[in-house]
Amino acid sequence: MNRKILVASRNAKKLAELRRVIEAAGITGLEVIGLDEAPEFPETPETGATFEENALVKARDGARATKLVCVADDSGLAVDALNGMPGVLSARWAGRHGDDAANTELLLGQLADVPDDRRGAAFVSxxxxxxxxxxxxxxxxxxxxxxxxGSITRKPLGDNGFGYDPVFMPEGGERTSAQLEPTEKDALSHRGRALAQLVPMLRRIAG
Structure with missing residues (x-):
């Protein structure tokens, strides 16, 4: 019987990403489920000043409420010319949580006059x-x-991914994050790099 692991998210693409990491690592005996497949519980507002604080609060909430091993991610975009913003505010940069198009449009507007050599940024997870x-x-x-x-492009390119993927050009790359195939992105991305560090613990949990 597979052991369930809760991902504290309703984002299907985040769930799929962890499933791919587990599969690529050859780990068996784990079943990844999301919040939509778990009983509802009160979720603490994401008011932490850092990605780490927010991720830990979400994971603790999930583990405490469901008694399942819980993985939570808090991620966003840190733009050099904006002093690291949007940062933890990435998902609600334009004022409404999860409005990818509005967030991206606002970001591009804020960077309109920034020259190409100063458009550096990093995805953080x-x-x-x-x-x-x-x-x-x-x-x-x-x-x-x-x-x-990577750096921020001047217009969105690509249909894969979500969030700011269409305007993020990885360092040394010629395609945006939204133009990469899922397995390509897993090997490069901030979340893929973070999740890979959890593999030893996931392997131990799987037994």
Missing amino acids: ACALVVPGNFSPVGDEVVVRGEWR
Whole structure:
């Protein structure tokens, strides 16, 4: 019987990404489910100042409420010319959470006068994994971080991915993140790099 792992997200693409990482690592015996497949529970607002803080809060909430091993990601875009913003505000940069088109349009407008050689940026992902403990609210906890350097294009390119993928050109690349195939992106991306660091712990959980 497979052991369930909860990903504290309703984003199908994030779930698919963890499933691909587990499959690529040859780990068997784990079933990845998302929040839509788990009983509802109160979710703490994401008010942390860092990606790590927000990821850990989400993972603790999920592990505590469901008694399942929980993985949570908090990720975003840090733009050099904007002093690291949008950062933890990436998903709601234009004011409404998850409006990718509006967020991207606002970002491109803010960078309209920034020359190409100063459009550097990084995708950042903090992934937290929490194993519920028998005698405490949470058991083992680990938080890892992945970064993916690149630059911001002047217009969106590509239909894959989500968020700011269409305007993020990876360092040394000729295609935006949204023009990469999923397996290509996994090997390069901030979230792929963070999740890869969790593989030893996932392997131990799978037994």
